[in-house]
Amino acid sequence: MAAAVILGTFAFAISAYAQSDPLPSWNDTGPKSAIVSFVERVTKQGSPEFVPEPERIAVFDNDGTLWVEHPMYTQLAFALDRVKILAPQHPEWQNVQPFKAVLDGDMETLAAxxxxxxxxxxxxxxxxxxxxxxxxxxxxxxxxxxxxxFKRPYTELVYQPMVELLSYLRANGFKTFIVSGGGVEFMRPWTEKVYGVPPEQVLGSSIKTQFKMQDDTPTLYRLPEVNFIDDKAGKPVGINQEIGRRPIAAFGNSDGDLEMLQWTTMAGAPARLGVLIHHTDEEREYAYDRKSEFGRLDKALDAAAITGWTVVDMKADWKKIFKD
Structure with missing residues (x-):
């Protein structure tokens, strides 16, 4: 009888722990501990590293940090499909690069x-x-x-551990922003449903728009001109312009996120957290870093060893990649 009570109590304790774990898709390794410790330190009243709620800003890259970016960026796949759809209206594309390369399926020429x-x-x-x-x-x-x-919709290929992390941070008073090199208006239609991040908290690259009255309806018309590139050194600029506060936590996966992590973490007190997602799981997803054309992680990986950023090994630190 006593043994049964002990076993029952043990089973209950395990169940309670599983239910209380805010990051169930993370293995109990160093990165998870570093993230939880950081959150506890900056949210605990009386802690020397306590950060008031309005200042709890966390920024996340999107491609390769929150969802897949191989074999190519999702927005590039979208653009290639758009070329094929629009091609009948542009017969000249059959002889003009890079459109010809797309129509011929010549990815080598396109990359060049x-x-x-x-x-x-x-x-x-x-x-x-x-x-x-x-x-x-x-x-x-x-x-x-x-x-x-994976033969699945792209919006299902978001990383379950990162979705949990977004929720965990928001539950602890953080405001979460996406800061991506991808197009801001490509992301805004779906980020709230998929990540819980509303469109006004999505920063990205943009093209110019122009106000027009169209059939007595006010519209914004998209022009074929670059407005802002939200990548590399552009990320801290965009954060400053659009958010107006320096983040205390930044999450990325490539050299395109290097300056964002530097801007976030190399500012002294209070506590700061920089995290890099390292793609190491060729079975469940992909394995790539220093020589990749998409999501190259080279300079930022070297910087992590110097700055003390947390590097997440997807193969070792995540129980699962995608939601079942």
Whole structure:
């Protein structure tokens, strides 16, 4: 009888722990401990590192930090599909790069076109319509497009451990922002549903828009001109302009996030947290870092060893990658 009581109590304790664990998809390794310890220190009244709630700002990169970015950025996959849809209206694309490369499926030539070629694709496929029309195009595409490896909608290929982390931070008085090199209006239609991050807390690259009256209706029309690139050194600039507070926690996965993590963590007291997601799991997702064309993690990985940023090894530190 006594043994049964002890076993029952032990089982109850395990169950209670599982229910109280705010990060159940994380293994009990160093990164999880570092995150929980940080949150406890900055939220505990009387702690020397206590941070008032309005100052609890956490910023997250999107591609490769919150959802998949291989074999290519999701927004690039969207742009390639847009080229194919729009091609009948542009017969000249059959002989003009980088559009010809897209239509021929020549990814090597497309990659060789570099940032200039990819930017041209984005400008042509994302402009020439109102912001409302673009939102519908994005929403419709996401509802039907499937990732080539996992055969699932892209919005299902978000990292479950990071979704839990977003919720955990918000439950502890943090305001969570997405700060991405991706297009801000590509992300805003779905981030609240998928991540719990409302559109006004999404920062990203943008093209210029122009106010127009269209059939007596006020609209914003998207122009094929760059407005702001929210990547690398642009991230701290965007954070300062749009948020107006220096974050106390930043999460990224690539060299494109280096300056954001520096801006966040190299500011002295109070406590600061920098986290890099390292893609190490080729079975459950992908393994890449220093030589990758998408999401290269090289300089930032070296910086982590010097600055003390937490590096999350996806294979070792996460129980699962995606939601079942």
């Amino acid at each position: 076109s570099g940032e200039k070629g990819l930017l041209e694709l984005i400008m042509v496929t994302h402009a020439g319509m109102t912001t409302s029309d673009f939102e519908k195009v994005v929403t419709d595409w996401l509802s039907t497009a499937r990732d080539p490896k």
